[in-house]
Amino acid sequence: MxxxxxxxxxxxxxxxxxxxxxxxxxxxxxxxxxxxxxxxxxxxxxxxxxxxxxxxxxxxxxxxxxxxxxxxxxxxxxxxxxxxRPPARAFAAGQDRLEEKALLEGLGIPVAPVAAVNTRPDLLAAVERIGLPAVLKTRRLGYDGKGQAVLESHEDLEPAWQRLGGQALILEGWIDFDFECAQTAVRSASGEVRCYPLTRTVHSDGILRLAASPAGVSAELAGQASAAVTTLLEALDYVGCLTLELFAAGSELIANEYAPRPHNSAHWTIEGAVTSQFENHLRAVCDLPLGSAAARGVALMFNWLGAMPERAKLLAVPGLAWHDYHKQPRPGRKVGHATLVAADQASLSEALEALKPLLDRDTAGLLGRLG
Amino acid sequence: MxxxxxxxxxxxxxxxxxxxxxxxxxxxxxxxxxxxxxxxxxxxxxxxxxxxxxxxxxxxxxxxxxxxxxxxxxxxxxxxxxxxRPPARAFAAGQDRLEEKALLEGLGIPVAPVAAVNTRPDLLAAVERIGLPAVLKTRRLGYDGKGQAVLESHEDLEPAWQRLGGQALILEGWIDFDFECAQTAVRSASGEVRCYPLTRTVHSDGILRLAASPAGVSAELAGQASAAVTTLLEALDYVGCLTLELFAAGSELIANEYAPRPHNSAHWTIEGAVTSQFENHLRAVCDLPLGSAAARGVALMFNWLGAMPERAKLLAVPGLAWHDYHKQPRPGRKVGHATLVAADQASLSEALEALKPLLDRDTAGLLGRLG
Missing domain, CATH: 3.40.50.20 (Rossmann fold)
Structure with missing residues (x-):
């Protein structure tokens, strides 16, 4: 095939x-x-x-x-x-942040308050309604934090408008989240859905940097995430893998956006799950039976940005799997990742102690945000 | 690189x-x-x-x-x-069954009795010394049971000579083994050795068909296997993965032959070990740190011969990983394999029950030989 x-x-x-x-x-x-x-x-x-x-x-x-x-x-x-596969409509809705939010909200999946902004008066009205802080975003073609401006106070409005105005925008209410997470699931053409364990994510400058699975949340929160993604997959008559990005705020998960494709937050599934997201995406696309989405132990993934780090030292860390994308170095570019896998959290922590001194300061600093 | x-x-x-x-x-x-x-x-x-x-x-x-x-x-x-890497001498010794046996014996690794056979009188003398049953083999270019004849009685001598005579041969004493197994290990250029768990193998017509890991042998037998392969790797100043094929007979392991490369009996390491034999071979070859050779659960590998079976049904079995080599079908040709991996023997047995009815009769019949 x-x-x-x-x-x-x-x-x-x-x-x-x-x-x-x-x-x-x-x-x-x-x-x-x-x-x-x-x-x-x-x-x-x-x-x-x-x-x-x-x-x-x-x-x-x-x-x-x-x-x-x-x-x-x-x-x-x-x-x-x-x-x-996935169907074109899953891309269509996801390509317009306003449609995407409306779709999610219509399915009963909690989202941040949102308003369309096409003019300066729209922006003022939206700020009036939603309040500050808030985030002004382009409706289309945003990814990895591009095309966004955080509005903390009224002084931020005009610079943000100068930068982003003149195209279709939305204003989104600020979510005061505890942490971010991502729910990946796969759906077959016959309607079978399998959910991967919820993954905790850490972003910096809008770019995903770390992903840890399991996310270490209550069964209730995990259940909210898998219910939400299942509802979404069914509504889209989706085939393949999809990831729903979520903010955890108190006892609630608030959906941010979805990606109709394999997703960076689930790269850990290559070594850390029985069947990787990439294989399950293809199994679904090709009408093959879905594989188990269960975890094999615990996993922690690191993105490598700009250039690959020196592999000789890092590969000595027990349980570290290496993924070089064969890309030319360029500042900020995702050029590879590594996943630390272990049977349990204790072994993972041990391997992490060996890894930490080998990490660049920026990456090592992000580990504290995993809580 | x-x-x-x-x-x-x-x-x-x-x-x-x-x-x-x-x-x-x-x-x-x-x-x-x-x-x-x-x-x-x-x-x-x-x-x-x-x-x-x-x-x-x-x-x-x-x-x-x-x-x-x-x-x-x-x-x-x-x-x-x-x-x-591996060094040429590891190939040289392995390419001549007589040299290979002499090397192993010289290292104190038990082997079957063996004699060089170049003429009919040599054959008679060798049978006299070693006894029957025995196996007549070409000294060179044998693999997957090719270039061999089993001699059960004196009546088998002349047909075997007709088929194989005229080239350098050896006669090898018959080992009345309980089962076959294979020990894979990797050695780095700096001399570090890591042994995979001993694997139990099942052959049919000289071709490996099943590999199960762990082999389920005593710690003493497992220790014999890893000691033997380590001795061999050191003697050859070897770099890369090597597999030593062994007969288990009572409380002893008798070496049959070695392969200076990744080996069919360790394909299960792709999903069943922390680092696969292929990755560890390359890590050694490229002077990268070796990865862990520890198992991740238990594994059972099936070779697919001739043509790939229908994947749609088999992929539904939980924990089954598929490996299609993208080869044209041809009778007896190794065209792919599948590995069943599970956390423990009980889960593996459960998955195997789901798999059995989907196997061809020939393959299913071999399962009984795993003991």
């Missing part, structure tokens, strides 16, 4: 790594000629609407994506010729 | 699958244009002595092999230009 993937970044690369052993082969479409998944299949270099590349993808057995901002219209057009 | 591999079969393929995440890239030399690892790197098609391909391999950072019968002279010549 041959799978076409829109996007050939690290998520596509890890899909291909998981899919090869399943007997799958891959073609990719990506605007960049050196996209890192290209080594593991056939790479078509072109824009998302490149008609000859899309024709090649339409001839695959299945099409999926590694990027949430592939134009939903492109996916909808492809879906006339080939099974496209 | 770029690694050259002599051979591009499934072992090279699984090395490349393990090495990509470590940041390694690969070139292969193989006589076959459709060798299955070729998808995961640059494939040079040529004989083992193809000078332009060997020049390309010599320009890699390291060279290793996925096939024990690559001419040792080729490896020795390459070693003048690039670090070749």
């Amino acid at each position: 041959h799978v076409g993937i829109l996007g050939a970044g690290q998520l596509a690369r890890m899909m291909a790594e998981a899919g090869g052993p399943l007997g799958l082969s891959f073609s990719f479409l990506d605007p960049s000629a050196d996209a890192c998944a290209g080594e593991l299949g056939r790479l078509y270099v072109g824009q998302w609407d490149d008609s000859s590349a899309l024709q090649a993808l339409a001839e695959c057995d299945r099409v999926t994506a590694d990027f949430e901002n592939v134009p939903a219209a492109v996916l909808a057009r492809l879906a006339e010729q080939v099974a496209v | 770029h690694v050259g591999i002599l051979g591009a079969g499934q072992l090279a393929r699984m090395m490349a699958e393990a090495g990509g995440p470590l940041g390694l890239s690969f070139s292969f030399l193989d006589p076959s244009a459709d060798a299955c690892a070729g998808e995961l790197g640059r494939l040079y098609v040529g004989q083992w002595d193809d000078s332009s391909a060997l020049q390309a391999l010599a320009e890699c950072d390291r060279v290793t092999a996925d096939f024990e019968n690559v001419p040792a002279a080729v490896l020795a010549r390459l070693a003048e230009q690039v670090a070749v």
